Amino acid sequence: MIRLLTMALLCVFSANAISHGMSAEDQARILNAGHLEYMHLGATHMLSGYDHLLFLFGVMFFLTRFRDILKFITAFTVGHSITLVLATLWGITANYYLVDAVIALTVCYKAFDNLDGFKKYFQMSSPNLTSMVFIFGLIHGFGLSTRLQQLPLGDNGLVLKILSFNIGVEVGQIIALCVMFVILLAWRKTASFHRFSKAANAALMMAGGLLLLMQLHGYLHTAHPHDFPLNQDDHHHAHEDMQRTLAPISNTPKTFDLGTNSFPGLLPEQQKEQKYQPDEHSHDGEHYHSH
Structure with missing residues (x-):
């Protein structure tokens, strides 16, 4: 049972x-x-x-x-x-x-x-x-x-x-x-x-x-469709953006800095765990972009 x-x-x-x-x-x-x-x-x-x-x-x-x-x-x-x-x-x-x-x-x-x-x-x-x-x-x-x-x-x-x-x-x-x-x-x-x-x-x-x-x-x-879109692709990115605001171990923001090629605020050993991989994709099948 x-x-x-x-x-x-x-x-x-x-x-x-x-x-x-x-x-x-x-x-x-x-x-x-x-x-x-x-x-x-x-x-x-x-x-x-x-x-x-x-x-x-x-x-x-x-x-x-x-x-x-x-x-x-x-x-x-x-x-x-x-x-x-x-x-x-x-x-x-x-x-x-x-x-x-x-x-x-x-x-x-x-x-x-x-x-x-x-x-x-x-x-x-x-x-x-x-x-x-x-x-x-x-x-x-x-x-x-x-x-x-x-x-x-x-x-x-x-x-x-x-x-x-x-x-x-x-x-x-x-x-x-x-x-x-x-x-x-x-x-x-x-x-x-x-x-x-x-x-x-x-x-x-x-x-x-x-x-x-x-x-x-x-x-x-x-x-709140703009903040929480129902479109599957936009929905995924909305949750992805919310997850991206927190580091996996601490509450430290982990936005990638293209100038220093690093994640500001993370310890060196945490930097190794984080890799910036641009996600190239398209929302309309023609124009591709990455985050």
Whole structure:
């Protein structure tokens, strides 16, 4: 189980995980799509929605009775259906990186609750879980809506398109919950569940925290495109410039001085480790330059 959690975390931290959203292929495929295509898109989007799945995993973690599972999942479903449908229908949107950052906080919250953090650190009972799951469902639904609104939905049959997508989301959610239920049911029968349940929820909280940082990083690229460009080549150079301001061993600036053919401020042994190699490249395929 620990290996499975580790693999899940690695998937979350991968470069592909950051791209969770509506791709250019999705946008092209949905132009003349029918309701079945919208359902399929909703299901696949939910199944690839690592932030939604992590939250649901946290909700399911200690639930053993089917009645409790049904109650909390119903509250979550009603919540995210409300905001998904209404926000999309009324065109209410926001920066999806910020919305996903809040969703990441819901993952941290549920892990904190599973660790009994409210009693340990605040000497209080946990807030009513049904109400919190409903409220968090509203947030998750708004996140789904911001992604859905990236598609060219048009005006014809808009309500049915939204409902079809929402039905697909529910289908994907049921599939994910069934898998989680089987895994947790089998794990609870072993001694390792009680031994590693705290570690698992600590890992869940860490995953939520790293998701939060990833989404805030994405927000910087959209809110400040000149300082944090989204173009792949410019993006690389922006990060390269930030790295170039610090020496590998100290905080000494390491800008190369062409006049002295050295890096001012570095010790002689550090000078040997630094080599100035002009990187000749082109941004348009014709005009080459170097930094």
